[in-house]
Amino acid sequence: MKERTKLLLIVGVFVAAYYVPWGHPVIRQSGLEAFMMLQEYARQHVLTCLIPAFFIAGAIAVFVSQASVLKYFGAQAGKFLSYSVASVSGTILAVCSCTVLPLFAGIYTRGAGIGPATAFLYSGPAINVLAITLTAKILGWQLGLARALGAVIFAVVTGLLMALIFHKDDAARTAGQIYVPDEGAKQRTLLQDSLYLLTMVLILVSAAFAKPAPGSTGLWPAIFAAKWHITIALLIILGLILKAWFTKDECKSWVESTWGFMKQIFPLLFGGVIVAGFMLGRPGHPALIPEQWISSLLGGNSIWANLIASLAGALMYFATLTEVPILQGLLGAGMGKGPALALLLAGPALSLPNMLVIGSVMGVKKTATFCGIIVIMSTIAGMIYGAVFA
Amino acid sequence: MNIKVLGPGCPKCQQTEKVVKEAVAEAGVPADVEKVTDVMKIAGYGVFGTPAVVVDGEVKSVGKIPSKEDVKSWLGK
Numbered sequence: 001m002k003e004r005t006k007l008l009l010i011v012g013v014f015v016a017a018y019y020v021p022w023g024h025p026v027i028r029q030s031g032l033e034a035f036m037m038l039q040e041y042a043r044q045h046v047l048t049c050l051i052p053a054f055f056i057a058g059a060i061a062v063f064v065s066q067a068s069v070l071k072y073f074g075a076q077a078g079k080f081l082s083y084s085v086a087s088v089s090g091t092i093l094a095v096c097s098c099t100v101l102p103l104f105a106g107i108y109t110r111g112a113g114i115g116p117a118t119a120f121l122y123s124g125p126a127i128n129v130l131a132i133t134l135t136a137k138i139l140g141w142q143l144g145l146a147r148a149l150g151a152v153i154f155a156v157v158t159g160l161l162m163a164l165i166f167h168k169d170d171a172a173r174t175a176g177q178i179y180v181p182d183e184g185a186k187q188r189t190l191l192q193d194s195l196y197l198l199t200m201v202l203i204l205v206s207a208a209f210a211k212p213a214p215g216s217t218g219l220w221p222a223i224f225a226a227k228w229h230i231t232i233a234l235l236i237i238l239g240l241i242l243k244a245w246f247t248k249d250e251c252k253s254w255v256e257s258t259w260g261f262m263k264q265i266f267p268l269l270f271g272g273v274i275v276a277g278f279m280l281g282r283p284g285h286p287a288l289i290p291e292q293w294i295s296s297l298l299g300g301n302s303i304w305a306n307l308i309a310s311l312a313g314a315l316m317y318f319a320t321l322t323e324v325p326i327l328q329g330l331l332g333a334g335m336g337k338g339p340a341l342a343l344l345l346a347g348p349a350l351s352l353p354n355m356l357v358i359g360s361v362m363g364v365k366k367t368a369t370f371c372g373i374i375v376i377m378s379t380i381a382g383m384i385y386g387a388v389f390a
Numbered sequence: 391m392n393i394k395v396l397g398p399g400c401p402k403c404q405q406t407e408k409v410v411k412e413a414v415a416e417a418g419v420p421a422d423v424e425k426v427t428d429v430m431k432i433a434g435y436g437v438f439g440t441p442a443v444v445v446d447g448e449v450k451s452v453g454k455i456p457s458k459e460d461v462k463s464w465l466g467k
Contacts, residue, residue: 070438070439073438101398101429102396102397102398102429102432102433102437102438102439102440103438103439104429105429105430105432105433106432106433106436106437106438106439107438108433109430109433109434110433110436111438178436178437178438179435179436179437179438179442179449179452180438180439180452180453181438181439181452181453181454260401264401357429360428360429360430361429361430361433
């Protein structure tokens with residue numbers, strides 16, 4: 001950080017401390033909401049949802065071979081395969097922001113071309129494990145599922161459209177040697193790796209199992225009643241798997257990469273929850289921004305509400321996962337379900353800073369087309385979702 | 391000798407730069423360590439994954455933080 005930036009920061013904090021009317025009832029209420037929301041996250045989401053999800057993300061980063069995926073992005077790769085791999089590979093590759101942009105530039109200039117490159121660029125940040133899990137846990141499984149499905153479908157459609165529109169200059173790319181990360185030596189079979197990941201996913205699902213609606217009978221209440229027993233049994237199985245199939249070094253690098261994600265994401269999420277709580281409050285509790293504004297702008301399921309939501313999502317920068325508390329606040333303040341999905345689909349993949357970088361790689365015209373396609377599709381998807389779940 | 395560390399500025403890339411600089415200092419080889427952060431330039435090397443290390447135009451490692459021993463072996467020591 002430059003010295004001048006530090007000074008500006010300190011002056012900014014001072015001015016805020018000096019002039020903000022902290023004693024005003026609305027400000028007091030907002031401040032209280034910020035911490036109430038933080039507590040809600042700490043009590044309900046951190047232990048049962050976020051921590052298991054971090055371990056899963058860590059395991060994917062360490063144990064799933066990136067090389068096996070990257071070979072489908074080479075210039076010789078089959079079209080069908082490269083699109084399908086691009087649309088889902090975000091789960092594996094994009095857990096770290098280090099990978100997304102360089103990889104996009106690589107696929108675009110040297111590899112499979114603009115179609116798969118833009119498909120990957122979109123799906124990367126949109127469908128990572130952490131984001132989908134947290135969306136489903138906090139905003140409901142319908143929205144989580146719609147987000148996951150929407151992201152995969154959008155990735156393919158966006159990629160195909162881009163390839164179609166810019167068909168001609170796809171031929172002008174330079175071919176050359178490409179380098180992918182080394183394939184690590186494999187000690188386990190695919191089945192063993194899958195069982196290991198599956199056990200962790202089941203732990204996440206059972207620990208985060210929501211209380212079924214009162215009065216419901218059958219399987220769900222039974223699972224809910226036994227969820228801690230199931231979770232503990234699964235943890236024992238995970239322990240046995242680790243002991244039998246994994247070396248000490250592997251366990252260590254797994255824990256290290258999990259810790260890396262936690263260090264990177266928790267502070268951002270902490271800030272995001274505080275800001276969302278301060279501005280928007282928990283559902284049913286008003287805070288700084290009046291609820292009428294939000295429900296008049298983003299309520300219902302009109303084309304305008306959806307368009308505004310997807311445009312705002314496209315321009316705004318959401319640090320990893322912070323879109324979830326912000327959306328929770330917006331929904332509580334009267335945002336419609338359709339616009340919520342529109343914002344989720346356009347939001348994480350696009351932001352103003354990110355557009356500038358994409359622009360430097362593929363030029364203004366293509367970037368504008370890419371953003372335009374996503375905003376329009378998000379709006380449409382939001383309207384469909386809003387109509388179905390209204 | 392010219393060493394380039396390719397990476398857009400994520401924590402792993404900074405760590406790689408640190409490892410490379412330490413290895414160069416310990417080996418006592420005269421070498422320039424250069425950081426490349428421009429994604430287009432990175433793509434120009436054909437690397438699909440960062441951090442990557444390029445020694446005298448040759449791609450040595452991709453997508454991971456190399457160990458100090460690895461870096462020294464690339465320096466010819």
